[in-house]
Amino acid sequence: MSKSSFLGADTIALHSGYQPESDHGSRAVPIYQTTSYVFDSVDEASALFNVEQGGHIYSRITNPTVAVLEQRLAALEGGAGAICTASGMSALFVTFFSLCSAGDHIVSAAQIYGSTVTLLKHTLKRFNIDCTFVDINDQDALAGAIQDNTKLIFCESIGNPGLAVSNLPAIADTAHQQGIPVVVDATFATPYLNNPIQHGADVVVHSVTKWIGGHGVAVGGVVIDGGNFDWLKSGRFPTLTQPYEPFHGMNFWEEFGPAALAMRIRCESMRDIGAAMTPHNAFLLLQGLETLNLRMQQHVTNAQAMVAWLQQQDAVAWVNHPDINADAHTKTLFPKGAGSMLTFGVKGGRDAGAAFINALQLSSNLANVGDSRTLVLHPGSTTHSRLSETDLVAAGISADLIRVSVGIETVKDIQADFGLGLRAAAKVAMAQLAQTEA
């Protein structure tokens, strides 16, 4: 097993990447709210530009506060290096962009976050990068979808919205047999519940916006270079193994080896695309990260309690959480529980679902996940309201589906709130029944 730190995860979350600086001894990570950094001399400036010296030049490329978050997340996930970005979506974009060029191909899990679907299916397609979507746990389908120009396999460790757990060791086996890396969006899992690199993933992406921040006040993303993939042996990655003229003719594999991808992203994507995380957001996200492990325990405990409670409610038609009738690989990959997202259906379909949401007082009806507060969304009346019932089913979303990101409130208060919603939903269902009978 590859490690990047010999500290325990709780200690890493609090300390890694920063020790009190010598000028003032600031215990908290300072916010380096600056765009740029004064060079000691012309010699130092040229050394920095020519990568003869590590350090900061301009905050679009690197920033000391952001670097703490990067190093801390790399240590937590057991990677070789990390690059923080303005959002989870930009983290995904720079990863795909660094590994693929026009004419290349990606194989992706079918059940993934909606904006990632549009990125893979439409946006990258405009640049002639194709994507085939497969059932990621069907290894024959996965192997069959790989082409000569395939550059990566993509999945979410817990898929959105179906909450299927990707069988990472099996996926990595299939991919590695053909010299292809596996990129995993581990947002729903967080580094507390599962570290994909330990299970064969080569690159890990998080929307740091979600549980890692937890407070719901800052958007951010990270790409973690797992450092185990041999880009040269694969033979598919000239962007990493041949000289890159626009950056000193650098050969990233020769120069940085296990951190080749992270450095390519730094030197190309941060320079040319510039989706940089701001120092202030890095600071806010660090505040969240420091207590991630404690919060996740409560998230998971609450989610499990909510699953058990919902299963007993008359107004509930069905409940879905990866720990219900868990596959063998789910148990192995998520011994502490498979996250705090759940979905359920209320009897009475789309209208009853809408009534449930409208009756809630504590839980927030919004389009986000991973806040410390409980969040709910009824895709049938919001994000997917324009879809017909048939199209909803094709998207894996039934009309009655309610998505819950279970928060860390006192669980009986969440249950009381859901009780209000279920009573409202039941009224709609009863009225429907009365109408059918009449």
Place this chain on the structure above:
Amino acid sequence: MYITVDNQNTFVATGGKPFNPNLPTVVLLHGSGTDHRGWALQARWFAFHGYSVFAPDMPAHSLSAGEALTSIEAMGAWLVRALDAAKVSNVHLIGHSQGFLVALEAAVLLSKRLLSVTAMATASAIPVNPALIETAQKDPALAAQMMLQWGFGNQHQYGASAVPGMQPIGIGQRIMANNPLAIDLAACNAYTAGSKRAQQLASEGCASCVILAAQDRMTPKKEGFKLAQDLGTHAQVIADTGHMLPMEAPKQSLSIMKTFIQTLEK
């Protein structure tokens, strides 16, 4: 660049510039189980400031093919063949840990072509615990972990990095776990000629520089001081760093290396 040594494809990092054998050449030698990447920052400075850089991956390490060499003497002789293959004339030898033992062996063979030697976080003998060698044979990844836990100083144990965003422990672990660590460690352990070689160089008037790390737990600095004495020089100690000095303190170590070499060139 790749060159052929003993019929084997051999990788030599040149600091980002085409290799010119006619310039004074700074030879950077890696330690047990590691590779040229530990010198990434120092190599570029020398390459862009009037020197050629020759930072090889030893046989069977990282990008170099071939069989791992089993003794420091064989490594020293190999290095001279590698320098000959690249038609290198005058060299400054710089070695980290095991790399300096290799430098000592090569130095004696290079005679007039040798301009100076620089020792980094090392000693004239590097005894290795037999249990560690055994672990490296059975489970290289675990042995690499043990060495890095022992090898990096406090700042790096807490996730510091000279290059923003990177995890030197994570990088080192992956490189070491895939290289012939056990063979290197056994070679270090068996090597006893270091002190004699160092004294010989001093008696021949070879210029030398010794850079030590205050928190070095692999080659403790008191051993480094003895080496400095053998070489007839004074050691300079860098604060807040461990044995992985070239990676932990690239700026400070480069500053000493370049001052030493530039002064000699004048």
